[in-house]
Amino acid sequence: MSEAFAFTSSRDASVRVGFSAALLQGLAPDGGLYVPAGWPQLSPGDFTDAATIAEVAQPLLAPFLAGDRLAGELAALAHEAFAFPAPLVPLQADGHLSVLELFHGPTAAFKDFGARFLAACFTRLRGADPRTLTILVATSGDTGGAVAAAFHLRPGIEVAVLFPRGLVSPTQERQLTCWGDNVRSLAVRGTFDDCQRLVKEAFLDPELRARGALSSANSINLGRLLPQAVYYAATSLAVWRAHGEPASFVIPSGNLGNSLACLWARQAGLPIGAVLLAHNANRAVPDYLASGEWRPRPSLATLASAMDVGNPSNMERLRSLYPGLEQLRAAVSAVSIGDGEIRERIRAGYRTYGQIWCPHTATAAEAWERLPAAQRARGRWVLVSTAHPAKFREIVEPLIGRSVPVPESLARLFARPSRCVEIDPTLAALRAALEAQGGSWTS
Numbered sequence: 001m002s003e004a005f006a007f008t009s010s011r012d013a014s015v016r017v018g019f020s021a022a023l024l025q026g027l028a029p030d031g032g033l034y035v036p037a038g039w040p041q042l043s044p045g046d047f048t049d050a051a052t053i054a055e056v057a058q059p060l061l062a063p064f065l066a067g068d069r070l071a072g073e074l075a076a077l078a079h080e081a082f083a084f085p086a087p088l089v090p091l092q093a094d095g096h097l098s099v100l101e102l103f104h105g106p107t108a109a110f111k112d113f114g115a116r117f118l119a120a121c122f123t124r125l126r127g128a129d130p131r132t133l134t135i136l137v138a139t140s141g142d143t144g145g146a147v148a149a150a151f152h153l154r155p156g157i158e159v160a161v162l163f164p165r166g167l168v169s170p171t172q173e174r175q176l177t178c179w180g181d182n183v184r185s186l187a188v189r190g191t192f193d194d195c196q197r198l199v200k201e202a203f204l205d206p207e208l209r210a211r212g213a214l215s216s217a218n219s220i221n222l223g224r225l226l227p228q229a230v231y232y233a234a235t236s237l238a239v240w241r242a243h244g245e246p247a248s249f250v251i252p253s254g255n256l257g258n259s260l261a262c263l264w265a266r267q268a269g270l271p272i273g274a275v276l277l278a279h280n281a282n283r284a285v286p287d288y289l290a291s292g293e294w295r296p297r298p299s300l301a302t303l304a305s306a307m308d309v310g311n312p313s314n315m316e317r318l319r320s321l322y323p324g325l326e327q328l329r330a331a332v333s334a335v336s337i338g339d340g341e342i343r344e345r346i347r348a349g350y351r352t353y354g355q356i357w358c359p360h361t362a363t364a365a366e367a368w369e370r371l372p373a374a375q376r377a378r379g380r381w382v383l384v385s386t387a388h389p390a391k392f393r394e395i396v397e398p399l400i401g402r403s404v405p406v407p408e409s410l411a412r413l414f415a416r417p418s419r420c421v422e423i424d425p426t427l428a429a430l431r432a433a434l435e436a437q438g439g440s441w442t443s
């Protein structure tokens with residue numbers, strides 16, 4: 001039996017819990033975020049015979065789950081969660097630039113990887129508990145759809161997705177309201193901040209707690225972040241096998257969950273070179289790297305809306321990994337891309353490569369274009385594509401002058417009837433909505 005692996009709080013290194021406990025708690029007791037207490041030292045030789053994402057997941061995640069009650073389930077978790085591909089599509093014949101497509105899951109964005117892994121874990125952790133587990137998610141767009149899809153029809157689990165009524169795009173709203181069954185979609189008459197506040201209040205409410213177990217599937221949950229390291233490991237191994245060189249990644253970033261997963265994979269020994277964070281006009285992270293002064297701010301609305309984050313919560317994990325500014329600067333770089341440049345890059349991507357990019361992916365492509373030519377020519381660069389362009393048709397189609405083909409998974413989802421309940425932004429209204437039995441849906 002190997003020694004148990006521990007996760008610790010980004011605020012207090014004396015906190016030590018296993019993977020399952022970190023996942024069920026969400027936040028550490030001191031309000032910090034869970035981070036690995038140490039790092040396995042893996043090398044490409046540890047991944048012989050592992051090619052698919054599910055196969056790579058096992059050698060990569062096994063050290064992090066050592067001694068945990070889910071350790072024996074890892075193979076099953078990986079095969080269940082990672083049942084779709086993440087193809088690496090070359091853009092240049094010389095192999096120096098490729099796109100990693102992370103949008104082949106049920107809701108056509110990378111959040112499917114983490115949400116599905118978390119759902120597979122929760123299903124096993126609740127075991128034979130007869131009480132219903134209620135998962136609350138506040139969402140301003142993409143997260144809610146991925147979480148709803150991942151938990152839909154799971155026995156013993158109910159999901160309530162809270163979103164601000166009228167403040168998400170029509171395409172996003174359809175993904176939040178097309179589920180039914182064990183998923184309740186609650187359109188809150190308020191803002192995203194109201195939705196987040198209601199979730200926090202629900203956790204403190206004795207009446208709701210008495211009704212059954214409550215948990216959250218927030219993006220800061222370790223059970224969503226850690227599994228994202230798997231596609232970085234798999235991609236870097238593929239590049240290593242093909243070229244004998246590390247892969248460098250350009251990552252569209254908002255709350256920094258996706259980029260942390262890449263940095264964690266590198267820290268665990270995978271052959272990963274440079275990591276470049278592509279932010280939209282929300283420039284707190286690029287400004288911090290430039291000035292050394294951390295100035296979080298209210299978020300700005302941009303075309304790459306899933307990255308509209310003014311105060312990224314995972315900054316705390318980034319700084320716990322690289323406590324000194326010079327250390328951080330050596331580890332990552334970051335740029336900010338405006339809406340005009342995003343538009344221009346969507347046009348150019350179609351013109352130059354025949355690629356149709358969502359606004360987030362275009363942000364990464366633009367960040368790569370700005371690198372010095374010598375750096376671009378030397379590296380094995382991978383642009384991370386975080387969403388399918390069909391999710392952002394309203395933006396993309398006028399720019400490229402054609403319609404965007406809708407993948408089958410999204411088409412199926414769009415064809416489902418839309419159901420949601422409108423509620424006032426109060427705890428009493430949330431309580432009533434959670435207690436209402438089926439049949440209360442409005443169309």
Ligand SMILES: *Cc1c(COP(=O)(O)O)cnc(C)c1O
Nearest residue numbers: 142254255256257258306386387
């Ligand atoms: C969530 C999301 C992002 C940002 O990812 P973070 O982990 O928050 O940095 C980028 N693109 C898309 C399409 C997303 O849904």
